Amino acid sequence: MNPGLDLRPILPALILTVTGLVVLLAQAFTPKGKRAPAVPISLFGLAAAAIAVYLLAPVSQEGSSAVLGGTLVADAYALFLEALIVGIGFVGVLLSSSYLRETGEERGEYYTLTLFSLVGMLGLVSATELIALFVALEIMSVALYALTGFDRRRPESQEAALKYFVTGAFSSAFFLYGVAFLYGVSGSTSLDRIAQALASPDAGSRGMAVLGVGLLLVGFGFKVASVPFHMWAPDVYEGAPTTVTGFMAAGVKAAAFGALMRVLGTALPALADHWQPAIAVLALLTMVIGNLGALAQSNVKRMLAYSSVAHAGYLLTAAVAAPRLAASAILFYLVGYAAVNLGGFGAMAALTRDGREPLSLGDMAGLASRRPALAAALTVFLISLAGVPVSAGFVGKFYLFAAAVNAGYTGLAVVGVLMSVVSAYYYLRVVMAMYMREPVGDDNWAPVAAESRLALAFSVAIVLGLGVFPGAVLTLARRAAESLL
Amino acid sequence: MTTPASILSLLILLPVAGAIVVALTPRQNVGVQKLVGLGLTTALFLLSLLLVRDFKPIAGMQFEVNHPWIPDYGIAYKLGIDGISLWLILLTTFLTPLALLGSWDSIHDRVREFVVFMLLLEAGMLGVFCALDLFLFYIFWEAMLIPMYFLIGIWGHERRIYAAVKFFLYTMAGSTLMLVAFLVLYRESGLHTFDLLKLAERPIDIGLQTWLFLAFALAFAIKVPMWPFHTWLPDAHVEAPTAGSVILAGVLLKMGGYGFLRLAIPLFPSAAQRFAPAIGLLAVIGIIYGALVSLVQPDMKKLVAYSSVSHLGFVMLGIASFTSTAVVGSVYQMLNHGISTGALFFMVGMLYDRRHTRLIADFGGIKSVMPWFSALFLLVCLSSIAVPGFNGFVGEFLILVGSWGLDWRLVVAASLGVILSAAYILWMVQRVLYGEVTHEENRSLPDLSLREAVILVPLVALALFMGVASPAFTRKIEPSVDALISQVRGHTEPFPTEVRPEALQAPRAATTPGEAAR
Numbered sequence A: 001m002n003p004g005l006d007l008r009p010i011l012p013a014l015i016l017t018v019t020g021l022v023v024l025l026a027q028a029f030t031p032k033g034k035r036a037p038a039v040p041i042s043l044f045g046l047a048a049a050a051i052a053v054y055l056l057a058p059v060s061q062e063g064s065s066a067v068l069g070g071t072l073v074a075d076a077y078a079l080f081l082e083a084l085i086v087g088i089g090f091v092g093v094l095l096s097s098s099y100l101r102e103t104g105e106e107r108g109e110y111y112t113l114t115l116f117s118l119v120g121m122l123g124l125v126s127a128t129e130l131i132a133l134f135v136a137l138e139i140m141s142v143a144l145y146a147l148t149g150f151d152r153r154r155p156e157s158q159e160a161a162l163k164y165f166v167t168g169a170f171s172s173a174f175f176l177y178g179v180a181f182l183y184g185v186s187g188s189t190s191l192d193r194i195a196q197a198l199a200s201p202d203a204g205s206r207g208m209a210v211l212g213v214g215l216l217l218v219g220f221g222f223k224v225a226s227v228p229f230h231m232w233a234p235d236v237y238e239g240a241p242t243t244v245t246g247f248m249a250a251g252v253k254a255a256a257f258g259a260l261m262r263v264l265g266t267a268l269p270a271l272a273d274h275w276q277p278a279i280a281v282l283a284l285l286t287m288v289i290g291n292l293g294a295l296a297q298s299n300v301k302r303m304l305a306y307s308s309v310a311h312a313g314y315l316l317t318a319a320v321a322a323p324r325l326a327a328s329a330i331l332f333y334l335v336g337y338a339a340v341n342l343g344g345f346g347a348m349a350a351l352t353r354d355g356r357e358p359l360s361l362g363d364m365a366g367l368a369s370r371r372p373a374l375a376a377a378l379t380v381f382l383i384s385l386a387g388v389p390v391s392a393g394f395v396g397k398f399y400l401f402a403a404a405v406n407a408g409y410t411g412l413a414v415v416g417v418l419m420s421v422v423s424a425y426y427y428l429r430v431v432m433a434m435y436m437r438e439p440v441g442d443d444n445w446a447p448v449a450a451e452s453r454l455a456l457a458f459s460v461a462i463v464l465g466l467g468v469f470p471g472a473v474l475t476l477a478r479r480a481a482e483s484l485l
Numbered sequence B: 001m002t003t004p005a006s007i008l009s010l011l012i013l014l015p016v017a018g019a020i021v022v023a024l025t026p027r028q029n030v031g032v033q034k035l036v037g038l039g040l041t042t043a044l045f046l047l048s049l050l051l052v053r054d055f056k057p058i059a060g061m062q063f064e065v066n067h068p069w070i071p072d073y074g075i076a077y078k079l080g081i082d083g084i085s086l087w088l089i090l091l092t093t094f095l096t097p098l099a100l101l102g103s104w105d106s107i108h109d110r111v112r113e114f115v116v117f118m119l120l121l122e123a124g125m126l127g128v129f130c131a132l133d134l135f136l137f138y139i140f141w142e143a144m145l146i147p148m149y150f151l152i153g154i155w156g157h158e159r160r161i162y163a164a165v166k167f168f169l170y171t172m173a174g175s176t177l178m179l180v181a182f183l184v185l186y187r188e189s190g191l192h193t194f195d196l197l198k199l200a201e202r203p204i205d206i207g208l209q210t211w212l213f214l215a216f217a218l219a220f221a222i223k224v225p226m227w228p229f230h231t232w233l234p235d236a237h238v239e240a241p242t243a244g245s246v247i248l249a250g251v252l253l254k255m256g257g258y259g260f261l262r263l264a265i266p267l268f269p270s271a272a273q274r275f276a277p278a279i280g281l282l283a284v285i286g287i288i289y290g291a292l293v294s295l296v297q298p299d300m301k302k303l304v305a306y307s308s309v310s311h312l313g314f315v316m317l318g319i320a321s322f323t324s325t326a327v328v329g330s331v332y333q334m335l336n337h338g339i340s341t342g343a344l345f346f347m348v349g350m351l352y353d354r355r356h357t358r359l360i361a362d363f364g365g366i367k368s369v370m371p372w373f374s375a376l377f378l379l380v381c382l383s384s385i386a387v388p389g390f391n392g393f394v395g396e397f398l399i400l401v402g403s404w405g406l407d408w409r410l411v412v413a414a415s416l417g418v419i420l421s422a423a424y425i426l427w428m429v430q431r432v433l434y435g436e437v438t439h440e441e442n443r444s445l446p447d448l449s450l451r452e453a454v455i456l457v458p459l460v461a462l463a464l465f466m467g468v469a470s471p472a473f474t475r476k477i478e479p480s481v482d483a484l485i486s487q488v489r490g491h492t493e494p495f496p497t498e499v500r501p502e503a504l505q506a507p508r509a510a511t512t513p514g515e516a517a518r
Helices: A008-029 A038-061 A076-103 A108-126 A130-148 A155-186 A191-199 A203-224 A232-239 A242-267 A269-295 A300-319 A326-350 A372-386 A392-406 A410-436 A450-468 A471-482 B007-024 B030-054 B083-102 B111-130 B134-143 B145-155 B160-189 B196-201 B206-223 B232-239 B242-252 B254-267 B269-295 B300-321 B324-355 B371-384 B391-403 B408-433 B440-444 B450-468 B470-490 B501-510
Strands: B062-070 B075-081
Touching: A008 A038, A008 A076, A008 A108, A038 A076, A038 A108, A076 A108, A076 A242, A076 A326, A076 A450, A076 A471, A108 A130, A108 A242, A130 A155, A130 A242, A155 A191, A155 A203, A155 A232, A191 A242, A191 A269, A203 A242, A203 A269, A203 A300, A232 A242, A232 A300, A242 A269, A242 A300, A242 A326, A269 A300, A269 A410, A300 A326, A300 A392, A300 A410, A326 A372, A326 A392, A326 A450, A326 A471, A372 A392, A372 A410, A372 A450, A392 A410, A392 A450, A392 B134, A392 B160, A410 B145, A410 B160, A471 B062, B007 B030, B007 B062, B007 B075, B007 B111, B030 B083, B030 B111, B062 B134, B075 B083, B075 B111, B075 B134, B083 B111, B083 B242, B083 B254, B083 B324, B083 B450, B083 B470, B111 B134, B111 B145, B111 B242, B111 B254, B134 B145, B134 B160, B134 B196, B134 B254, B145 B160, B145 B242, B160 B206, B160 B232, B196 B254, B206 B254, B206 B269, B232 B242, B232 B300, B242 B254, B242 B300, B242 B324, B254 B269, B254 B300, B254 B324, B254 B470, B269 B300, B269 B408, B269 B470, B300 B324, B300 B391, B300 B408, B324 B371, B324 B391, B324 B450, B324 B470, B371 B391, B371 B408, B371 B450, B391 B408, B391 B450, B450 B470
Parallel strands: none
Antiparallel strands: B062 B075
C-alpha cells in the first residue's frame, strides 16, 4: 500500500462516519410511518469500529502510526481512549432506544448525530496538531449542540441547546486564539514542533506562549466544565435529553481530557511551571464549587451535572502532575467515570415513560421496592461517584490523588478527599430516597427495557470489576500513557 | 492436620459469595434466605475455630496470604493475623450469627436485603482484621460502611435516616484524611509498597510522622469513638435495629482501637508516644463523660450506647500507656465489651420487641414476670460493670494497673469511672427488674423464648468463662503485644513520661492465670 495513503490509523473514525451516513440514508429510504433500523446499524458500526481499534493495536507499536501529514496518530494512548469512546457510544446507543420511544423522539438522526460526535471525539484523542484538534472539537461539539436540542417539544431542551452553542462557540474562539499565539511563537501547530520551539525560547516569545497556553486552558476549561467556565453545564445537562446528558458527560470528558493531557504532555512540558499552578487553582475551585453546588440541588439530573463539574476538578487535580504520573491515573479514572455516568443517567432514562422522567428525590422514593435491580445498579453508580470502595470510583480517585501527592500537591488531595465526603452526602440522598423512603403514588415508571438492562448490567460490571481488579486496565493505561512521552 | 493459610481468604470470600447467592433468590423466599444467612455465618464461626486451634502463641503474623494485586503501585492482597486480631475475628464470627438469630422475628420487611447486608458487613469486618496491606485495609474499612448504612437506614427506628447519614459521613470524613496520609507515607517511604509490615520496619522522619499520625488518629478516634468525636455513636446505636446495634457495639467500635494497634502505632511509633498523654487524657474524659451521661438516660438503649463511650475509654487508656500489661488488657477489654454490650443490646431489643418501648420508666418489676430474662440480664450487667469473676474485671484491672506509668492521676480518675459505671448500670437494673410491676401491660410479658435463650446463654457463659479462664485468651495475645511494645520502644524518641519499674513489674504478675479473675 502507498505509505502516504495508509488510512488504517483512522479506520475507526472512518467506519463510524460511514455508519452515520448509512443510518441517515436508511432513514431517508424508510417509508413514512415506519422506523429505520437505526439502532442495529449503529451497533453494528460501533462493533466494527471496536474491532478496528483492536486490530490497530499492533500498528501502534510500529512507531510511525501518524497519518494525514502527521496530524492524526494511532498510538497506544489514542487507541486506549478510542476503545473507551467506542464503548461509550455502544452503551449510549443501547440506552437511547427505549428513552426515545417513550419521549416520542424516535428518529434516526439521533443516532447519526451520536455517531458523528463520536467521530469528533476519536479525532480529539488522536490529533497531534492543533488545527486538527480544533476541527475534531468542532465536529464533536456541533453534533452535540444538535443532540442537546433534540427534544423539540421541550423548551428546556431548546434553551439548553442554545446555551451550549453560544458558550461553546465562545470557548472555541478562546481555543483558536490560543492556537494562534502558540503558532506565533513556534511557527507551527504541530505539538512536537511547538515543544521543540518552546524548549529554547527567548524571553519575549515566552510571555506570548504562556498567554497562548492560558487561552487554550480556557477553551478546554469550557469543554470539561471546570470552574469558572462551568456555568453552562447545569442548564445543559438538565435540559438535554437524559441519554444525551449521559453520553455527553462520559464522552466529552474522556475526549477533552484525552486531548488536554496530550497537549500538556507533548507540546507544553517546557512551560509546566506556568500551567501547573494554574491547573491547581482550577482544580481547587472546581472541586469546591462543583460539590457545594451539587449539595444545593433537588433535581437529580442537575445534581449530577454539578457532580460532573466536581469530577472535572478531581481529574484536574491529577493533571497538575501531567503527564508522567497523571496520564495513566486519568485514563483509568475516565473509564470508570464513563461507566458510572452512562449508568447513572441511563438508569433515569430507563424509567422514563410517556415523556415523564424521575427527576426529583420524591420520584426516586421507594424505588428499591419497585425496581430492586435498577435501584441496586443506581446505588452502585452513586457509591462509585462518591468514591467509596468497592468501586471503580474509589480506585480511580486513589490513583488521581496519588498522582497529585506524588507531584507534591498534597493540599489538593486533602481538599479532594474532604470534598468527596461532601459529595457522599448528596449522592447518598438519592440512595436514601430509593431505599429508606416509602414509595409515593402509583408506579408509573416504565419497565426497564431489555437493551437498557444489558447496558446497565454492563456498566455495573465495569464499575465493580474495576473496583476489585483494577490491575489489567491500569497496566493498559500505563502503557498508553508511556506512549505519550 | 494443620489449617491452610487460605482459610483467611475463605472467611472473607464465603460471606460475599453467600450474599450474592441470597441476592439472587426470589424476594418471597424469606425462610431460605434466613436459613442460608444463619447457616453460613455459623459455618464461618466453626471455621474460625480452626484458627484458634492452630494459632501458635508466638509473635508475628500467621496464616499469611500474599498475592500481588496492583503491581504498578506495589499493592498486594496480603492477609495475616496475630494475637491482636485473632480474637477480634472470633468475636466477629461469634456475634454475627447471633445477630442474625436475634433478628429472626423482628425483621419482616425486605429480609433478603437484610441478610445480604449482614453477610457483606461480616466480610468487611473480617477483612479489616485480616488485611496487612494499607490499600486493602482501606477498602474493607470503607466498604464496611455501606452495609451498616443500609442496616441503620432501612431497618432502624424513627430517626434512622438522620442516624445513618451521620454515621456514614462522620466515619468517612475521618478516614479520607487517612487515605491521603497513606499516599504521603507511600511517597516518603520510597519503598514502593503499601505493605504494612515493611513500612513499619522503617519509620519515617519524625516531623512528618506527627502529621500522618494525626490523620490516622482522627480516623480511628472517630471510630472508637473517643471523646469529643463520639457524637455519631448515640444516634447510630440507638436508631439501629438490634442486630445493627450489636454489630456496631460489638465489632465496629473495636476497629478504632485495632486501627491504633495495627496501623497508627507501628507506623508512627515516635509520634504515637508523643501523643500518648493526650490520648490518655481524652480517654479518661470519655470514661467519665460517658458514665455521667449514661447516669441520666431515661432510655435503656441510649444508656447502653453512652456506656460504650465510657468502656472504650478504658481501651484507649490502656493503648496510650504503651505497657504490655495495659495493651493486653485493652485487647481483652475490646472482647469483653463486644460480649457484654452486645448482650445488653440484645436484651434491650428483646424488651423492645415485647413492649415497643425502651424507656426505663415503662418497666419495673420485670423480675417477677420474666425470671429467666432477669437472671441473665443481671449477669450481663455484672459483666459490664466488671465485677470480679466476670470478664470485664480482667480487662479493666490490667488496663488500670498497666497505665499507672502513663500518669497516675489518669488512673485514679478512670477508677472513678468504674464506680460510676456500677452506679448507672445497677440503678437501671433496679428500676427495670425490681420493685412492683407498675404498668399493667408488663404483667403478661412472656419470658425468654428458646431462640432468645440460644442467643443469650452462650454470651453469658462466655462472659463467665473469660472471667475465670482469661489466660486461655491472653496467652495468645501477649506475644504479639510484647512484640509491638518492644518494636515501638525500639524506635523511641524520648518517652514522654517516666515509667516506673514497679508499674512494669506488677502487670506481669497480674497476667498469670486466673489471678486477676480472683
